[in-house]
Amino acid sequence: xxxxxxxxxxxxxxxxxxxxxxKLLRECARxxxxxxxxxxxxxxxxxxxxxxxxxxxxxxxxxxxxxxxGYSLQYGAHVICVELLESMYGGMGQLTTIKNKKEGVVYExxxxxxxxxxxxxxxxxxxxxxxxxxxxxxxxxxxxHRILKKGGLYISRTTIYHNQKxxxxxxxxxxxKKHIEKYRKDILNGEISLHVAVAYFGAELIWxxxxxxxxxxxxxSIFKKELSEIREGYRNDALMKEFFIRMDQFWNPIAEKYxxxxxxxxxxxxxxxxxxxxHCCYSYDYPVAHLTPVMAMTAK
Numbered sequence: 001x002x003x004x005x006x007x008x009x010x011x012x013x014x015x016x017x018x019x020x021x022x023k024l025l026r027e028c029a030r031x032x033x034x035x036x037x038x039x040x041x042x043x044x045x046x047x048x049x050x051x052x053x054x055x056x057x058x059x060x061x062x063x064x065x066x067x068x069x070g071y072s073l074q075y076g077a078h079v080i081c082v083e084l085l086e087s088m089y090g091g092m093g094q095l096t097t098i099k100n101k102k103e104g105v106v107y108e109x110x111x112x113x114x115x116x117x118x119x120x121x122x123x124x125x126x127x128x129x130x131x132x133x134x135x136x137x138x139x140x141x142x143x144x145h146r147i148l149k150k151g152g153l154y155i156s157r158t159t160i161y162h163n164q165k166x167x168x169x170x171x172x173x174x175x176x177k178k179h180i181e182k183y184r185k186d187i188l189n190g191e192i193s194l195h196v197a198v199a200y201f202g203a204e205l206i207w208x209x210x211x212x213x214x215x216x217x218x219x220x221s222i223f224k225k226e227l228s229e230i231r232e233g234y235r236n237d238a239l240m241k242e243f244f245i246r247m248d249q250f251w252n253p254i255a256e257k258y259x260x261x262x263x264x265x266x267x268x269x270x271x272x273x274x275x276x277x278x279h280c281c282y283s284y285d286y287p288v289a290h291l292t293p294v295m296a297m298t299a300k
Contacts, residue, residue, distance in 0.1 A: 017087075019091040019092065024199075024250055025199065025250075026196055026199035026200070028200070028203045028286055028292055029127075030063065030126070032283055032289070034285040035292075039067065039157070039294055040067055042294075042296050043055070043068075043153070046121070046153045051076070054077070054120050054121050054122075055078070055079045055122045055124065056119075056122065056124070057080070057125070058081075059088070059125060060088050061126045062095040065079070069099075069103070078103075078104075079102060080103075080104050080120075081106075082105075082108055082110060082113050083107060084110075089107075111132075111143055113147055118152075120149065121148075121149060122152060123147065123155070124156070126156075127159065128158075129260070130158065130159050130259040130261065131260075134216055137260070137270065145275070150300070153296065154296070154298070154299065156295045159291055160263075160264050160267055161210060161261050171211055176223065176226050176227070177233075180201065183200075183201050184240060194242065198250050201247075202247060202250060204288065206219070206220050207261065209222045210261050216261055217258050218260070218261050219257070219258050224255075227247070231244045275298060276298055278295065278296075278297040279295070279297065281295075
């Protein structure tokens with residue numbers, strides 16, 4: 001068996017891994033129906049009078065690929081995914097409901113896509129900005145501006161820190177356990193499923209790590225010690241034993257990964273350097289949607 005064949009088999013095995021993990025995720029980690037409806041309206045307004053527009057998707061988000069497949073059918077739009085990992089692109093492709101013949105992929109970094117200047121009518125990304133280290137943030141926006149046509153549309157579902165005074169950070173074992181107890185009560189009262197509780201609690205922990213880490217970074221594993229001690233206290237509670245098992249399944253794959261998280265004013269200042277007509281659109285169909293708005297703007 002050739003090395004190339006062996007590599008392809010390994011990559012296809014990874015496709016299943018990424019597809020299965022994506023199925024675990026809930027709104028906030030992946031776009032909601034309302035997020036997609038908002039983005040769809042923005043895209044449709046921008047390209048409906050254009051001849052064979054080009055849409056660039058940063059990454060391989062299946063919801064975005066399905067959305068853009070409709071524009072390929074309706075407007076003849078060409079779609080290019082910019083994804084570093086072939087295994088990610090293949091895995092997310094297993095979750096699309098429409099196979100788009102006008103979709104292609106380039107395996108490149110978002111900081112250097114290798115696409116020509118001014119080629120894209122639209123660039124869209126889902127939580128892509130949070131994957132860019134602070135020192136490369138300006139490089140990222142410069143690259144997005146470079147590949148967009150003048151007046152081209154940049155759409156980003158992103159995370160924004162609002163610095164609300166009423167925010168009560170989850171910083172220690174006591175505050176985290178109290179928050180877990182709230183979710184436990186909601187599960188028992190039938191107000192939320194176990195799976196959804198695991199998704200939203202983990203997301204909240206990641207966001208609250210903002211208060212414990214330097215350089216505007218987020219990381220789930222910063223709470224490893226507190227969670228381990230709290231888990232031990234629930235060793236005779238069957239419901240919470242299952243809660244923590246699912247926490248492992250859901251969050252361990254990205255526990256060591258860093259994300260970046262900026263205040264609203266910092267984010268807007270960075271946008272204004274490259275874009276104009278900036279709009280912020282909020283969804284309301286999941287509890288932490290106020291932290292992940294859809295931002296839309298046009299290239300200067």
